[in-house]
Amino acid sequence: MQAGHPKWRRRAEARPGEIVQAAFEVFAEKGFAAAKLDEIAARAGVSKGALYLYFETKQDLFGAVVREAVAPNLDMVEAALAQATLPFPDLLRLLFARIGQVITTSRLGSVAKLVIGESRNFPELARVWHDEVVSRALTAVSAAIRRGQERGEVRPGDPRLHAFSIVGPLLTGVIWRETFTPVGAPAVDLEALIAQHADTVLLGLAPWPEDRS
Template sequence: MDAGQPKFRRRKADRPDEIVSAALEVFAEKGFAAARLDDIARRAGVSKGAVYLYFETKEDVFRAVVDRAIAPNLDALRAILSAHPGPFPDLIRQLLGVLVGVAAGTSLGGVLKMVVGEARNFPELARIWHDELVAKALGAATEAIATAQLRGQVRAGDPRAYALQLVSPILMGVLWRETFVPVGARPFDLTDLAGQHLETFLNGILGEGVR
């Protein structure tokens, strides 16, 4: 295809994915309130009318971003949690490795910052993020930890609280990167942060004789 030809001459089946990919970038850069459908259409290389063929509102576009662009990454984490047959420490190391990879290689951080910053004015964003991502991922981690407790690999405690403790430093590192690094703060290396947190977490949670 000639470089000057618009993207909307591609197969119609490609358009929703192109729009979602563009919306992910625009939301991460501008936030929800400032993002316009015109911006998303321009980034996708389609007309604004083409966006309306697939999505009625900007909120519908956000829901599609969560479903198509972000949820598949977290589905991989849930699959690891539900299928890992080995020792619990190996499971947690693999889990955090994948989480850091997703945080570093996608626009997840920018969209997370948007949801946190704009949830008061747009509570539906927080509800979608919680119901489609957070609740499912946290639930899978909670179940994996509870199973490890039954096997004697993890000491007694609220497995849901343990699950939150596991991911919170990584999420805080992502929010730090998105919020403070652009204004001059010293960044944290997410891989190093995850490694140090992992050993601290495992030392506190593992049962006697489990390593």
């Protein structure tokens, strides 16, 4: 390539997957409002004009990030929860192992923090995050709890509210890591939190004697 030619000329056409990955990184690092399309394009190695061939707005690009770079992580969670033949305690520990793998090896927490912090000014972020991530996760966990209740492995109660109880502390740990640890707060060992929370949840969801009477 001759000196002075832009980096994106190495390619005959822009690659949407590379743009989405670059956007994921920039959003995670800088948030939504501060992220610049010029920087995303440069990191992807394409021109800003090429970026606009695929994404008309920054909101469109964020939607693609959630659907293509974040939501696929839920596939293995949903697959784990679909193993209905497992006893609920084994299923829950498998779920927590999958969640632990995702939140400790990806920048999912940074994007979650972005949504929480910026959705008031950009409500479309919250809608996409709810539809593509939160709703899917709650539906899958609630269904697994309901099956456990039908087999007598989980105490009575609203499955969706039980699901909130399961997910809540994990989300708190992620937000702590993304928000408070960087400013000097003691770090939270997310793997230890997940393991301890699994024991706590299983104890709390186990049928009580009066539930069996």
